[in-house]
Amino acid sequence: MKKSKFTGYLLAITVLVVSMLFMGASCSATTAKVSNAVMTTGIDDSYAPIDNVTEFPVNSDVYVAAELKNAPNDTNITFIWYCEGQKVDSITITNGDVSDAPLAGYLPAALVTQPGNYSVEIYIDERDTPDTVNEFVVK
Known part of the structure; x- marks a missing residue:
């Protein structure tokens, strides 16, 4: 059960980061x-x-x-x-x-x-x- 909960959090974070990148948020430093x-x-x-x-x-x-x-x-x-x-x-x-x-x-x-x-x-x-x-x- 803990493994599936961790996987769910990891998936949610990944989706959030990818969404931010597509919206134009910059996560890199020049x-x-x-x-x-x-x-x-x-x-x-x-x-x-x-x-x-x-x-x-x-x-x-x-x-x-x-x-x-x-x-x-x-x-x-x-x-x-x-x-x-x-x-x-x-x-x-x-x-x-x-x-x-x-x-x-x-x-x-x-x-x-x-x-x-x-x-x-x-x-x-x-x-x-x-x-x-x-x-x-x-x-």
């Missing part, structure tokens, strides 16, 4: 990561940073350059920009079918209107914690 992020005043044609800075003038474009590694197709990469802890802007891009690639994001000068402490967080897919956080100052 191996993608973001590394070597730097703040820069610009990027070149290959998306490499032209310099590595921590201070920017008010009303200037602010760039972050990084590297994406081990990303499955259609991985979402989200950049969230903050000024004094308040969200200023965010954008999500996808890698398409490129597994390893340079990344770049920027905060337009129109959003860099006041001096203070700023930061950018870069997230992979729906992760709760950012892969990287870069802080910088606007003067």
Whole structure:
């Protein structure tokens, strides 16, 4: 009797897991990561940073350059920009079918209107914690 009860539970769990997968629930974690992020005043044609800075003038474009590694197709990469802890802007891009690639994001000068402490967080897919956080100052 115990064996048939165990088999019933096992069958129910299997059906539940398969149903969740068919409904689109994700049970896997991506191996993608973001590394070597730097703040820069610009990027070149290959998306490499032209310099590595921590201070920017008010009303200037602010760039972050990084590297994406081990990303499955259609991985979402989200950049969230903050000024004094308040969200200023965010954008999500996808890698398409490129597994390893340079990344770049920027905060337009129109959003860099006041001096203070700023930061950018870069997230992979729906992760709760950012892969990287870069802080910088606007003067």
